[in-house]
Amino acid sequence: MIAPRLTLLAATALVLAAADVGAGRLRTMLTEWRQQPAAGEAADLARDFRVQHPVYSHDLAPGFEGAATWGPIRYRMRTNSLGFRDAAPRAVPARGAAPRLLLIGDSFLEGPGVDYASTVPALVAAQYAGRGLDVLNAGVLSYSPVIYWKKIAYLLERGLQFDAAAVFIDISDIQDEAAWYRLDGAGHVVEAAAPPFDLLHAWMRASLTFRGLVKASQLIYPHAPIAGCRVPEPNDYGCRAGWTASPLVMDRYGREGLRLASERMSALAALLRRHGIPLVVVVYPWPQQLWWNDRASQQVRHWRDWSRRDGVEFVELFTPFFDEADARGTRQAVDRYFIPGDIHWSAEGHELAAAGFSRGASGLLERLGARPVP
Numbered sequence: 621m622i623a624p625r626l627t628l629l630a631a632t633a634l635v636l637a638a639a640d641v642g643a644g645r646l647r648t649m650l651t652e653w654r655q656q657p658a659a660g661e662a663a664d665l666a667r668d669f670r671v672q673h674p675v676y677s678h679d680l681a682p683g684f685e686g687a688a689t690w691g692p693i694r695y696r697m698r699t700n701s702l703g704f705r706d707a708a709p710r711a712v713p714a715r716g717a718a719p720r721l722l723l724i725g726d727s728f729l730e731g732p733g734v735d736y737a738s739t740v741p742a743l744v745a746a747q748y749a750g751r752g753l754d755v756l757n758a759g760v761l762s763y764s765p766v767i768y769w770k771k772i773a774y775l776l777e778r779g780l781q782f783d784a785a786a787v788f789i790d791i792s793d794i795q796d797e798a799a800w801y802r803l804d805g806a807g808h809v810v811e812a813a814a815p816p817f818d819l820l821h822a823w824m825r826a827s828l829t830f831r832g833l834v835k836a837s838q839l840i841y842p843h844a845p846i847a848g849c850r851v852p853e854p855n856d857y858g859c860r861a862g863w864t865a866s867p868l869v870m871d872r873y874g875r876e877g878l879r880l881a882s883e884r885m886s887a888l889a890a891l892l893r894r895h896g897i898p899l900v901v902v903v904y905p906w907p908q909q910l911w912w913n914d915r916a917s918q919q920v921r922h923w924r925d926w927s928r929r930d931g932v933e934f935v936e937l938f939t940p941f942f943d944e945a946d947a948r949g950t951r952q953a954v955d956r957y958f959i960p961g962d963i964h965w966s967a968e969g970h971e972l973a974a975a976g977f978s979r980g981a982s983g984l985l986e987r988l989g990a991r992p993v994p
Contacts, residue, residue, distance in 0.1 A: 669697050676770040677809040680760055683709045690733035704757050707736050714779040719988040720754045724768050725788030729759025733959050738967035743974035764796035765881040769888040770809050783988055788902045792860045798877035844912055845869055857963055861908035864918040882926055889930045900981050901927050904937035906963045907954045910945050935980030937973055
């Protein structure tokens with residue numbers, strides 16, 4: 621009698637698991653269906669502005685103007701002749717008449733989901749409009765230190781001139797360095813092999829019940845990944861941010877990622893010194909750091925120490941974001957300064973980050989001869 625009962629229990633468990641995954645998949649399909657573009661904009665959205673690059677993995681197509689989407693958000697994407705996101709698809713000469721500041725980072729600098737005028741680079745440019753500073757935005761989704769280094773080297777080799785550079789190092793850069801990018805024999809950035817398929821992890825990610833329980837636990841008690849990312853979360857945000865707060869995640873990929881990121885940033889700093897170009901490093905929190913009260917963050921400590929060793933200026937934006945969390949409450953600050961359900965800045969978040977950057981880098985900007993608009 622025991623064997624048939626076990627068989628029945630196993631079959632019931634399989635049916636329930638399949639139903640759970642089916643429900644999760646149905647929810648995903650409904651979300652995707654709601655986000656489908658109208659017939660009039662479908663053709664515009666089908667024009668892809670993201671391209672592969674033979675030296676530094678990927679970039680934006682130059683001279684693009686069209687529609688873009690970020691989840692349910694529609695916005696306009698425009699790139700200049702360098703393939704940098706810009707206010708218009710303008711031609712950018714190799715040498716500028718005014719001092720130039722090159723900003724580079726990942727998606728936070730590219731600014732998905734917001735109009736270009738609301739992004740950090742555009743806001744900094746507007747602050748110094750008419751006062752002798754040209755701001756170029758080389759940031760692109762999923763960049764990390766190895767790409768910052770190789771892309772800037774590529775631009776310099778091809779004659780682009782700029783007078784200072786600011787690298788916005790993202791929380792996710794550490795996992796990217798450890799797991800997603802490597803250098804091939806020619807010194808070009810290529811993507812690492814995808815991890816092997818894991819059935820249990822695939823089920824956990826697809827399960828409506830599991831996802832709901834994890835989300836509920838984070839609402840009740842926000843915490844860094846307890847199992848060191850061995851148990852998947854509803855999205856990758858907790859794992860990608862977790863190295864700053866979890867010793868297990870630090871052991872899993874954080875230590876190696878920091879080592880590689882530091883080596884590659886040192887190579888970039890040395891390259892810029894040879895060209896007489898000052899560098900400033902900028903760090904900022906994700907919503908997870910605010911939820912976890914990760915004020916004395918590894919992200920700040922590590923890059924402050926690295927900047928001192930390499931003789932690089934350093935700006936941290938944790939303070940302005942935590943000041944807002946203290947003044948408004950964490951939930952209200954996250955709702956205001958980040959896109960709902962996302963880690964990226966809203967227009968208000970870009971404004972807060974731009975103001976913090978301008979304050980922190982004011983000495984560098986003044987040495988370039990720039991003065992903010994009163």
